[in-house]
Structures are given as structure tokens and as C-alpha cells.
Amino acid sequence: xxxxxxxxxxxxxxxxxxxxxxxxxxxxxxxxxxxxxxxxxxxxxxxxxxxxxxxxxxxxxxxxxxxxxxxxxxxxxxxxxxxxxxxxxxxxxxxxxxxxxxxxxxxxxxxxxxxxxxxxxxxxxxxxxxxxxxxxxxxxxxxxxxxxxxxxxxxxxxxxxxxxxxxxxxxxxxxxxxxxxxxxxxxxxxxxxxxxxxxxxxxxxxxxxxxxxxxxxxxxxxxxxxxxxxxxxxxxxxxxxxxxxxxxxxxxxxxxxxxxxxxxxxxxxxxxxxxxxxxxxxxxxxxxxxxxxxxxxxxxxxxxxxxxxxxxxxxxxxxxxxxxxxxxxxxxxxxxxxxxxxxxxxxxxxxxxxxxxxxxxxxxxxxxxxxxxxxxxxxxxxxxxxxxxxxxxxxxxxxxxxxxxxxxxxxxxxxxxxxxxxxxxxxxxxxxxxxxxxxxxxxxxxxxxxxxxxxxxxxxxxxxxxxxxxxxxxxxxxxxxxxxxxxxxxxxxxxxxxxxxxxxxxxxxxxxxxxxxxxxxxxxxxxxxxxxxxxxxxxxxxxxxxxxxxxxxxxxxxxxxxxxxxxxxxxxxxxx
Numbered sequence: 001x002x003x004x005x006x007x008x009x010x011x012x013x014x015x016x017x018x019x020x021x022x023x024x025x026x027x028x029x030x031x032x033x034x035x036x037x038x039x040x041x042x043x044x045x046x047x048x049x050x051x052x053x054x055x056x057x058x059x060x061x062x063x064x065x066x067x068x069x070x071x072x073x074x075x076x077x078x079x080x081x082x083x084x085x086x087x088x089x090x091x092x093x094x095x096x097x098x099x100x101x102x103x104x105x106x107x108x109x110x111x112x113x114x115x116x117x118x119x120x121x122x123x124x125x126x127x128x129x130x131x132x133x134x135x136x137x138x139x140x141x142x143x144x145x146x147x148x149x150x151x152x153x154x155x156x157x158x159x160x161x162x163x164x165x166x167x168x169x170x171x172x173x174x175x176x177x178x179x180x181x182x183x184x185x186x187x188x189x190x191x192x193x194x195x196x197x198x199x200x201x202x203x204x205x206x207x208x209x210x211x212x213x214x215x216x217x218x219x220x221x222x223x224x225x226x227x228x229x230x231x232x233x234x235x236x237x238x239x240x241x242x243x244x245x246x247x248x249x250x251x252x253x254x255x256x257x258x259x260x261x262x263x264x265x266x267x268x269x270x271x272x273x274x275x276x277x278x279x280x281x282x283x284x285x286x287x288x289x290x291x292x293x294x295x296x297x298x299x300x301x302x303x304x305x306x307x308x309x310x311x312x313x314x315x316x317x318x319x320x321x322x323x324x325x326x327x328x329x330x331x332x333x334x335x336x337x338x339x340x341x342x343x344x345x346x347x348x349x350x351x352x353x354x355x356x357x358x359x360x361x362x363x364x365x366x367x368x369x370x371x372x373x374x375x376x377x378x379x380x381x382x383x384x385x386x387x388x389x390x391x392x393x394x395x396x397x398x399x400x401x402x403x404x405x406x407x408x409x410x411x412x413x414x415x416x417x418x419x420x421x422x423x424x425x426x427x428x429x430x431x432x433x434x435x436x437x438x439x440x441x442x443x444x445x446x447x448x449x450x451x452x453x454x455x456x457x458x459x460x461x462x463x464x465x466x467x468x469x470x471x472x473x474x475x476x477x478x479x480x481x482x483x484x485x486x487x488x489x490x491x492x493x494x495x496x497x498x499x500x501x502x503x504x505x506x507x508x509x510x511x512x513x514x515x516x517x518x519x520x521x522x523x524x525x526x527x528x529x530x531x532x533x534x535x536x537x538x539x540x541x542x543x544x545x546x547x548x549x550x551x552x553x554x555x556x557x558x559x560x561x562x563x564x565x566x567x568x569x570x571x572x573x574x575x576x
Contacts, residue, residue, distance in 0.1 A: 018181040020058040020573055023168055023190035026149055027062040031450040033092050034068030034085045037149055038379045039475055044186055046306035050561035052120030060128035061168040069149045072413050074445045078429025080414055080422045089114050100170040104162050105245045110137040111167045121308055121327040131167055158237045158245050165192030182223045182573060188235055188267035194218055194274035207253040215257060223572045224275035227472050229288045234268040272296045277572040281473035282494050288469055302494055303473040304564035310479040312457030314347035333557035341545045348484055355458025362444055367407055372537050375459030377411035377447055378476055381421040388465040390431045391522045397438045399530045404538040407440035411447040457483035464489035468516040481555035484548035498559055504551045
């Protein structure tokens with residue numbers, strides 16, 4: 001084959017590349033666009049931003065969620081109350097008039113698309129398409145299929161995943177986006193796109209005629225990122241319901257592909273079966289995933305965060321002054337060690353001031369900016385162990401009285417059906433009353449992108465206490481590092497790679513393998529806080545500033561989506 005290139009192609013060889021289609025159940029772009037619940041969606045948004053920054057041809061595909069995930073209220077007694085989090089797509093997105101239809105459960109469901117354009121720090125633009133079934137052509141029930149993120153029963157979820165995977169392929173074709181490679185499934189929710197591709201590939205021959213060669217052809221077009229290190233976290237649908245929704249021929253094709261496990265359609269198995277490249281989201285998570293799925297080659301690409309998105313304005317000003325070009329090339333942050341400590345200290349002071357002003361606005365509580373402030377913000381669920389810090393209230397009081405005062409800010413939502421997660425929120429609320437003013441404790445409701453930006457740039461320490469080895473990666477500590485905030489974390493997920501003791505933060509425990517011992521973790525947490533972290537902050541503040549600067553240089557320069565995207569390009573997408 002002779003490749004003919006014009007002058008513009010020589011200047012920018014990326015014009016030769018096919019488009020990557022990035023499918024994700026949730027994509028977090030803006031606090032006003034309620035299409036995300038937490039880390040999976042935020043990662044998706046940051047990935048698409050990195051594509052725009054690097055002018056990589058990519059499109060995002062997700063669902064619209066007119067009622068969002070949910071708006072969180074905390075009652076006076078400390079109980080989570082969920083409300084629909086409605087928003088108006090027309091205020092933020094561009095509608096497309098043309099529609100596509102898919103067939104599910106014996107009926108046609110029509111889908112419309114809305115577009116959001118991500119503008120990169122250079123001149124790149126990445127479109128994101130939001131699929132919407134709230135159309136007059138659909139039944140009342142089908143109009144709700146794109147209402148709520150992670151809502152409804154298993155039937156609702158399966159129908160949603162058909163809309164995302166099979167409807168997403170139909171929409172891309174309708175939009176004229178044909179030259180696609182690869183199709184990237186961000187977690188298994190969108191795995192039915194592989195069935196749509198196989199159906200398309202087979203054409204008039206029909207799915208029943210599919211051979212291993214045909215399935216291999218689809219496999220060469222797909223990439224899969226798995227995020228969940230525990231079997232219970234993978235979507236499964238019983239075959240009777242799957243046959244009802246998809247029909248007998250499609251269901252038979254899935255069974256023939258070997259992705260139906262113990263009488264269920266397993267979405268992770270479907271994605272694994274039809275992907276030529278599979279990766280976990282941290283080096284350790286790759287190991288865990290290979291143990292869970294030993295018959296598949298699983299690589300690792302550690303997550304990152306979008307540096308320009310998550311760096312607070314005070315630090316962005318410092319980087320612009322000392323490290324021009326850092327937004328275009330995040331590796332310049334490696335040279336943060338040359339930034340004067342006084343400027344690091346002042347940027348952090350401003351970030352903390354902005355955070356505490358917002359805390360007061362939301363809660364009516366005025367916190368002291370001179371007091372050491374710990375942040376813990378993530379999905380409220382059992383394995384995250386938000387209550388670990390609060391295991392021994394008397395010890396906390398003793399540390400605060402003898403070493404130095406500290407205050408703790410909590411934020412995060414529990415899934416509406418996660419009763420244990422909601423109980424943790426109530427426990428934190430009760431502990432805030434018990435500790436009173438000896439250790440100030442606040443739970444800030446309705447965690448979203450705007451609040452996250454303030455938290456990761458305004459606290460003095462980022463706390464993470466997952467039950468090992470259940471943290472696939474985690475990214476909140478990466479965002480904190482971009483703003484000079486060190487972590488105190490269990491050695492799991494990304495922190496195994498990012499941890500340099502006393503340089504980028506501190507570990508809870510000394511080993512990364514095996515499972516967590518709650519008693520040992522509690523003791524390690526209190527010991528580090530009492531003997532190292534608080535004494536450093538109050539007695540040797542310049543050394544604490546130096547550690548903050550090191551967190552930027554070592555972690556901020558590496559754990560970003562720019563590096564992550566380069567690894568996807570080299571290992572998963574184009575392999576150059």
C-alpha cells in the first residue's frame with residue numbers, strides 16, 4: 001500500500017489515525033452536567049480532556065441521565081436523603097435532530113444524541129455524545145431509560161446497557177463516524193457494543209453463522225479497561241431476562257462466545273472475550289485482575305488525572321510563572337523542586353482560604369485556617385473505611401491535646417441501596433457531635449466536581465483508608481498532589497507506586513501485599529499522625545512545605561492523564 005500524505009499530514013501525522021470510540025456508563029465533565037457519580041466518571045472526563053489536549057482523534061459515548069445520580073441531603077440526625085438531581089441538557093449541550101432505533105424486548109426504542117465539545121489546552125476538540133431516550137416515539141417506560149444513573153432494577157440496568165452499547169454503535173454510524181479503531185470500553189457496562197459489532201460484521205449471514213474467525217475479527221477492534229478488583233462488582237444478568245431483552249438469536253450468540261457464566265450474562269466476561277487488549281488501572285490492580293481472570297492476558301496502565309483541570313488557580317499561577325508550558329507538557333511539573341518554598345506556602349494558604357470559605361457557606365461553621373486540616377472525600381461504602389480514623393475517639397482527643405489540634409472534612413455519597421454506606425455517614429455525623437470542639441469534624445453534603453476541586457487544594461493532608469486489596473487505583477490523592485497536598489494512605493492502588501515515605505506523604509502500614517489488618521492499620525494511622533505528621537506541620541513548617549513541593553514534583557508530574565494517554569496510545573490503541 002502506498003501512503004499519500006499532503007503537507008498538512010506531514011505537519012500533523014495524527015490526521016492519519018482512526019478515531020477512538022470511548023464508551024463509559026458515566027462521564028464527569030462539569031458540576032452542572034449531572035452525568036457522573038464518582039471516580040469512574042471523573043476518570044472518563046479526564047481521559048477525554050487528555051485526548052483533546054493531545055489532539056488525539058477520540059469521541060466519548062455515554063447516557064444523558066436527566067435526573068442525574070442524586071442530590072444528597074443530610075438530615076439533622078445525620079441520615080442521607082436522596083433527591084432527583086435534575087438539570088436541563090439544553091443549557092449545556094447541543095442536540096441532534098436525527099434519531100436511531102434499537103430493538104429490545106420485542107419493541108423499538110428510539111435514541112437521540114446531544115453533543116458536548118471538550119476544548120483542549122492546545123487546539124484539539126473532543127466531542128462527547130450523550131444518548132437520550134426521552135422521546136415522544138417511545139413508551140413512557142422507555143422514555144425513562146436515560147433518566148437515572150445506577151438506578152432501577154436489573155431489567156432497567158440491562159436495558160440501559162443495551163442503549164449504551166448497541167445504541168451507541170448505531171448512533172456513531174448515524175453521525176457518520178465510521179473510521180473507528182479501537183472501541184474502548186471503560187468498565188463492562190458498554191460491553192454489548194461487541195454484540196452490535198459482531199451483528200454488523202456478520203451482515204446477511206446472521207449471528208448464528210459466526211465462527212471463531214468472526215469473533216477474532218471483532219476482538220481486534222476492542223479494548224477493555226477493568227476497574228473492579230472484587231467479583232461482586234461486575235454486572236451480571238440472568239439468561240432468562242437477557243433472552244427476553246435481546247432475543248433468542250442474540251442470546252445464543254452470546255452463549256456461543258463463552259461469556260455467559262453460571263447461567264448469567266457476565267458483562268466483564270463479555271468485554272474480556274471480545275477485547276485484544278485488557279488493562280487494570282494500577283500495577284497492583286493488574287496483578288489482582290490476572291488472578292481473577294487467569295485465562296486472559298491483562299496489562300496495567302495506572303490511572304492519572306487531568307492536571308489543568310485539577311490544579312487550583314493559586315498553584316496554576318505559580319506554575320505559569322516558574323514552569324511555563326506545564327499544561328501542554330505535564331512533565332515540566334518535575335521541576336517544581338525549583339519553586340521557592342514561600343510561593344508554595346502562599347499558594348496553599350490561598351487554596352485553604354477558598355476551601356474554608358465554601359465550608360462556612362455550606363455549613364455555617366467557621367473553621368480555623370491555622371489548624372491542621374485532613375480531607376477524606378470519596379464514595380461512602382464499607383471497603384473505603386471512612387470510619388477507620390474514628391476508631392478510637394479518646395486517642396484522637398489525646399493526640400489533638402498533646403501534639404496539636406486538627407480538623408477533618410468528610411464528603412461523599414452512599415449509593416441509595418447501600419445501607420452500610422449510609423450507616424457510615426450517620427456514624428460520622430454522630431462522631432462529630434461526640435468529639436465536639438476537641439477534634440472538629442464536618443461532613444459536607446452533595447460531593448461534586450466543584451467541591452472536590454476545593455478539597456484537594458485546600459486541606460493539609462489527604463487521607464485514604466481502603467480495605468486492601470480492594471482499591472483498584474484511586475485518583476483523589478493524585479489531584480491533591482497536583483496542589484502540593486501529601487497523602488496518608490493504605491498501600492493499595494496507585495499509592496503503591498506514588499508513595500515515597502516522608503517525601504510524597506506517608507503509608508498506613510509498611511506492606512502492600514496481603515489483606516488489611518484493621519487493628520494494625522488503626523495503630524499505624526494514629527502513630528504516623530501523632531509522631532510524624534502533626535509534629536512536622538507545627539514544629540518544622542518549612543520541612544512540611546518542602547514535602548508539599550516534593551509531592552508536586554514526584555507525583556503531579558507522573559500521575560496525570562497525559563502520561564496515561566501516551567501509554568494507551570503505545571500499548572492499546574495504535575501500538576507505536
